[in-house]
Amino acid sequence: MSTKLFTPITFKEVTLKNRIVMSPMCMYSCEPEDGTVQPFHIAHYESRAAGQAGLVMVEATAVQQAGRISAKDLGIWEDGHIEGLKKISDRVHAHGGKSSIQLAHAGRKAEDEEKSYSASALAFNESYQTPVKMSMQDIADTVEAFKQGASRAKQAGFDIIELHAAHGYLINQFLSPLTNNRNDQYGGNSENRYRILEEIIEAVKTVWDGPIFVRISANEYAEGGNSMEDFVYFAEQMKKQGIDLIDCSSGGVVPAKITAYPGYQIPGADTIKHQADIPTGAVGLITTGIxxxxxxxxxxxxxxxxxRALLRNPYWPKAAADELGYTIEAPIQYQRGWR
Structure with missing residues (x-):
């Protein structure tokens, strides 16, 4: 039986053997707290590649030390991080998968740093410190940090980069009027709020010629936030800049009550795909092959x-294939137990 889930897809020169992506998920597992890859990370990501995910994406990886969500986050802010990240990429490739890394900066959601930084001096809630409003130099330094992170990702052998502009982290803080009250060229209308992402994309492209994905929060669940019209505008601008896919998640910008149900984020991916005419990724309580x-x-x-589905079962692709009546090849080591 032919299935679309197991049909290859190509972005630039990178072909994924199927449409299954391991979504980036923070593991908070750096011990010592210096951003370096640990044995757990290698086992964690390799097992999903052995399970036949077409693309394995490494968790949010900080481009600046001050941009870590927690002190146990992975980092890519210095050359010393490259060796460990390359081990992950190599082990993913060993199983026929493609590797990706999500470049990130937590902004005001940096929980363990002495200072946090954001578009505006607005705390996420009473449990978080009030961030420093970023100066023009801070913005320029952060754009450069994303560029250097992309350069290190290339040295580590990753096939695809994803820029994290979702879940209320730094880029998202600039994009959203809920978190950006600046009155300069980085604030105000949607064009200005998009400017830092525009600059990051252009900077990354100077050192990276492979596919680039961007994750966005396509629903902010709060009055006064970005509308779908804004998200489509952002997606159209990203398409003009050569972005290959928009990964459509939601939430995290401000505290909000979210009713989650199977496929609850799919409408955002659907609308952006067709209105902006750009490929999208669907994420959020997708649990079965059907x-x-x-x-x-x-x-x-x-x-x-x-x-979560891949946390529960690294071999979800096999379960989905069985459900759809499709046969996928087993790793040689597992062939005896694959039927």
Whole structure:
């Protein structure tokens, strides 16, 4: 049986063997707290590649030390991080998968740093410190940090970069009027709020010629936040800049009550895909092969990003293939138990 979930797809020169993506998920496992890859990380990511995910994406990886969500986050802010990250990429490639890394900066959600930084001096809630409003030099330094992170990702052998502009982290803080009250060229209208992401993309492209994805929060669940019209505008600008796919998540910008249900974020991916005419990734409580296949067959998204489902079962692709009546090849070591 032919299935779209197991049909290859190509972005620039990178071909994924199927549409299954391991979504970036923070593991908070750096011990010591210096951002370096630990044995756990290698085992964690390699097991999902052995399970036949087409693309394995490494968790949010900080481009600046002050941009870590926690002190136990992975880092890519110095050359010493490259060796460990290359080990992850190499082990993913050993199983026929493609590797990706999500470049990130937590902004005002940096929990363990002496100072946090953001578009504006607005705390996330009473439990977080009030961030420093970023100066023009701070912004320029951060744009450069993303560029250097991309250069290190290339040295580490990753196939795809994702820029984290979702979940209320730094880029998202600039994009959203809920968190950006600046009155300079980085604040105000949607064009200005997009400016830092525009500059980061252009800087990354000077050192990286492979596919670039961007993760956004396509619903902010709060009055006064970005509308779908804003998200489509951002996606159109990203398409003009050569971005290959928009990874459509939601929430995290401000405290909000979110009702989650199977496929609850798919409408964002569907709307952006068709209104901005750009490939999208679907993520959020996608748990079965049939559900994933429906999303793809109905042209609601182009890739399926899996998070908790792959934590529960590294061999989810095999379970989905069985469900859909499709046969995928087993790793040589596992062939005896694959049927």
């Amino acid at each position: 559900q994933a296949e429906e999303i793809l067959q109905n042209d609601r998204a182009d890739l399926i990003f899996l998070a």
